[in-house]
Amino acid sequence: MSNKPQLEVAEYESVSLCHDQLTDDDVRRLNLLSNRRRGTLAETRTGWRFRPEATTGVLNLDRIRLVIRPKTAITGRSLIRWLCYALGTPVPHEATTRAWTVERDGFADVVASALLAECHTLLRDGLRRDYVRTEHVGPVLRGRLDAAAQATERFGMLDLLHMRTFDRKVDIWENQLCGHALRTAARTATDSNLAREIASVAEEFPVTGSSFGALRALDRSRYTHLNRRYQPAHVWSELLLSGGGVSDLLTDTGYDADSLLLDLPGLWESVVRRLSAESAPAQATIVPSSGRNGITVHGDLSTRPPFRPDVLVRLGGPEGNLMPIDAKYKTYNADPVSSPDVHQLLTYIAGHSPLTAPVAAILYPDPHRHTHRVLRVSGPGRHLGAIHVLGVHASADPAEATAWLRSALWREVTDAMFAH
Template sequence: MPDHRPEIRLGEYESTELGTDQLTTADVTRLHALQARRCLSLTTSRTGWRLKAEATVGVLALDRVRLVVEPKFAIRGEQLMTWLAYALHTPIPTMARRWVTRPDGYADLVAAALLEECEKLLREGLRRDYVRRQSLEPVLRGRLDVAAQATRRYGQLDQLHVRTFDREADIWDNRVLGVALQAALSLTTDSRLARALHGITDAFPHSGTPAAALRALQRTQYTRLNARYRPAHTWAHLLLRGGGVTDLLTDQGTTAGGLLLAMPRLWEAVVRRLAAEAAVPHGGHPVPGHGETGITVRGDLGNASTFRPDLLLRFPRASPDDPVLLPVDAKYKRYDRHGVGAGDIHQLLTYSVGYTPAEATRAVIIHPQPGGNARRTLRIGAPQRGLGVIHVLGIDPRARPEQASAWMRAALASLL
């Protein structure tokens, strides 16, 4: 449905001034909850409030205004959705050909992705399962509830308390989609998309609350009977959590009526899949960067701390007892415009010393680089000896995932 609230637009890490009359008390509470999870910051100013965006993009629908936070890399909404689907191992939706969106059209695109999957399920036929119900009927159906009949009807037989066990579509697999479609209606601003969502919502049972639907999604186990529901459930989960897919969004449920995506978490998920797939042709595979293979700090005040790379790749060598380990770290930073920071160099040097041989210490940074893939090599040395090598790989976020994967395979081959 059309949203008539004033729209305020800003980019990642940008700030804006809001008047005291633009935020309600409920809005301030929601924003402070998001601030606690480092999605944004809200401070008082002379004229009211100063809101600063962090690396979280999307739509925040408050009571009186609608905030839109755009990615700093100016990625079109359709391309952002492509990478999101890639990170989630979910089929890339085709709604980009059906819905005209603005460059930031993230919320509408997620809603359209859910719509597309729900339409597909309807064409194939919704899954049905046996549901136990108790009802009052004029004729006997199923099994007579003798205790209820005796205590509630006092032996009268004009109405019968019965227990039935019928196959119905009103099961949680379908119910969570109905709840998510209703949530999508409240977020979309495209009139055609809103009409399509409204037309399909009644085809799904939608009893229950978003919180109950989320609990059902967390309990869902996929088998051959409901495996085709996985893509639709993925988009439903995204909407109901306000963007909160596991390992993607730092927000743990406080959505403020919006749809937000933490870009660093998304980039980490993209890099993990890209690097893992690129390692397979070379005989490599990911291994845990914690536990027995973790780098720990002990003996300091408090608990022991741990260094964990985003991804640790293991490659075979001539001796199976002496594999090659390669630490890979995802950095959602503009390393196409400025040099690698000292903190990141220290971090990657620690990984290289901890996981690679002393004679060939190395690590990899992967960052987004709009305009084309690129690579450069940092050599860190001391007066006595070299300390290590850091390979900085830039992946074009405007390219297709399969193109980025092919380039990544070639880049890894040159490092081994």
């Protein structure tokens, strides 16, 4: 558990930092976030001013611990549920989520608690053992004689034999990854009781080698019936050791793994893609929004990227109509839809929707309830399009949100598309 002074700031708000609170390395790290459009660092007369953008979590700098709170009012229980939903991993047992909070530390304790719950389950069922090659020197031959070592190190002597054996041990990559992640979680957690419990459980897991080696083993691995039960614990371990969530923010940017930042727009896009796929009517498919389905611009002074909605759904079979959906991590429950977003959705409508039913949708997280309103855009004498603006209740269960989306959006959209 860190004993550095802690400062809190919300997304898209600013925090003032004195010159003596940041080292040169800290300034470099914050500038790296600025270069990736995840924050803004500006020098002032008394120090620095930092404004995080589209990022939440914990930044462990050299002298301070900076906690970035999400702008959307979301509980730890809701956050862990949507994280599990986006990552395709089971939600830990309800008893472990009862007291989770994001009020003090963004989401670091949430991920640490999820890892702890999974590691408790692994210990309860017994850690996996596998054959590990070990080199021994002893008086009795076990396994295979290491002829090269015997000839070079004990030539002509047979009182001790160099041998190679394969013994079943818990010191394998599946357990090593959890061990490294647990020790990182104990340093990251702000709650002292949680940190102590994690440290206690960490003693049961090996930490041979480095955390980077364990992550490389995870990249090369394939889950089978022998180690599939480790997959949820490895999801949380990877988040902790790589330092970011869903779309990683900290890889190769010079931060220690004690920092933990979540890309909330990336998380929301993953949630919306899965919600759209699971709520869409029968025979609907998610199709790529690039390639032959992309909206491109040619003839300008320089090339520009294509316009691509976050989700593109084809309704009614292989030759059916297209429905563009965009994920917006914005507070559209209290704010009107911005003009740039209206223009963006009208472009998607022009490029993808049929002329008889020009329609698109925006999905955003609503902290209070499910909401649905429709923006109808008209020009002189003609209808340009309808934009469904849907707020998905941030505290809803994903299954309940899927059912609501199926009723609120897809029933109306399919009726409009297939009425013509």
